[in-house]
Amino acid sequence: MTDDSLLGHALIEEATKKSGLIWVRGEGPARALWHVWHDGAAHVVGGGPGEQPLPDGLTEGATVEVTVRSKDKGGRVVAWTALVSAPAPGSEAWTAxxxxxxxxxxxxxxxxxxxxxxxxxxxxxxxTPREAVTELPQGSLSAVPLPTPATTRRPVPPALPRLLLRRRGR
Incomplete structure (x- = not known):
């Protein structure tokens, strides 16, 4: 390994360990996933009831793009490509x-x-990290939020403003 690749892998590991979320892009739009760094790779769990949805394209042997953002500032720190593997449930790697x-x-x-x-x-x-992407894309890369059943926004009940004003007058 060259010094640049060692530095790249060290940056990937430290940034990913410190970040609460990573953005993973498979075949569709990227999704924010909570994760844990363990044994030289990021591990995620999801796809089942009550757990985080996984992006399309996260299959055994696929290559995905992972973007790590700063926990403090929210800006991109590093982007890297990863090889996806699925340890067998009950195996030593899966249990750890x-x-x-x-x-x-x-x-x-x-x-x-x-x-x-x-x-x-x-x-x-x-x-499992393959390589760090040294040139990040320009611009914000902002996108419309993905559809979710968790939306709870409803119109304000008509009586609410009167109730709030009445409390303030006391």
Whole structure:
């Protein structure tokens, strides 16, 4: 390995470890995924009920693009290509990654049996870095948010402004 590739891999590892989310682009638009860095790769879990949706194209042997943003400023730190692999549920690699992910999973309804549910209903994927992309695209790359059933915006009830004004007058 050259010094540049070693530096690139060190940047990928440190930036990905410190970031709460990574943006992964497979065949469609990129999705923000929570992850954990373990054993030289980013690991994600999802695709099942109650877990994060995974982007299209995250299949065994596929190559995807991962963008890491700064936790503080939100700007892109590094983008890298990754080889996707799926450890077999119950294998030593799967168990080690699932244990790391379990510690990072917030608000799980079934914290005690979460890894068993992941083995049955979800996919745990390993994103192994191939190379750092040294030239990032120019511009903001902003896009329309992906559709989600989590939208809760509704019109303001007509009586709400009167109730708020009445409280302020007391």
């Amino acid at each position: 990654a699932a244990d790391e992910l379990k510690g990072k999973r917030l608000n799980a309804p079934d914290a005690e049996t979460m890894t068993e549910r992941w083995a049955r209903e979800c996919r745990l994927l390993r994103l």
